[in-house]
Amino acid sequence: MEKLINDIHSGLKIRDCDEDYNSKIKNIPIYKIISNLFEQLDINQIFSYLEDRNLMSALINYLMDINSNWQYYSDEHGINHSFRVLLFSLYLASVKNLSIEDISILIEGAKYHDIGRHNDTTDSSHGRRGARKLTAILPVNTSNLNIIQAIVELHSIEDSNYDTIVRKYNISCPDKFKILYSILKDADALDRVRLSMDYDY
Numbered sequence: 001m002e003k004l005i006n007d008i009h010s011g012l013k014i015r016d017c018d019e020d021y022n023s024k025i026k027n028i029p030i031y032k033i034i035s036n037l038f039e040q041l042d043i044n045q046i047f048s049y050l051e052d053r054n055l056m057s058a059l060i061n062y063l064m065d066i067n068s069n070w071q072y073y074s075d076e077h078g079i080n081h082s083f084r085v086l087l088f089s090l091y092l093a094s095v096k097n098l099s100i101e102d103i104s105i106l107i108e109g110a111k112y113h114d115i116g117r118h119n120d121t122t123d124s125s126h127g128r129r130g131a132r133k134l135t136a137i138l139p140v141n142t143s144n145l146n147i148i149q150a151i152v153e154l155h156s157i158e159d160s161n162y163d164t165i166v167r168k169y170n171i172s173c174p175d176k177f178k179i180l181y182s183i184l185k186d187a188d189a190l191d192r193v194r195l196s197m198d199y200d201y
Helices: 002-010 019-027 035-039 043-052 056-064 079-095 100-112 126-137 145-154 159-168 174-194
Strands: none
Touching (some): 043 079, 100 145, 145 174, 159 174
16 A cells, blocks of 8 residues: 555656646645645645544555456556546545545545546547436435536546536535546646656647
8 A cells, every 4th residue: 555655656746837737726726725836736745634634544545446357548648647646636525624425426426537538638528428427336325426427527628618507417505516527637737737757749
């Protein structure tokens, strides 16, 4: 398990941002909460933060629970990306003081957010395909399955589709849902835009 954490840690590096990116991130909801994270992301601080809140064992359990058979096979959007998105999701959820139930929903979404991928290019349909696949992965009686499917579908499309997704999945608490999908989208962007393995995206 320690090796798993070390692999995640060593696989991350900060990527430089151009001015255009820096101006765009001001519109990301979570930016207002942890703006210093966008200035310089220190993965050791994230691990320390989670450890101080007794969340490291939960992180390890979540990581070990990912069904790798359903992950898209890729260096960019494969299981290592899912590991990092899960890490960032847990961190952001903790910063936002989400309930255990909400964290569980978010983590399931983070684990499988890219299972609908067929390629590493821009693909706004992969969230919809992934949401459909979730019914084959998660037990039928999974509580909040509709919310997990909704955040997976919405993470890959424009935010303007929010109301459509809320209706499609019969989301009864849209305010809570908005927080969950925003965190997943931000966690995905942290890995996709800010971080990489030892190659360029």
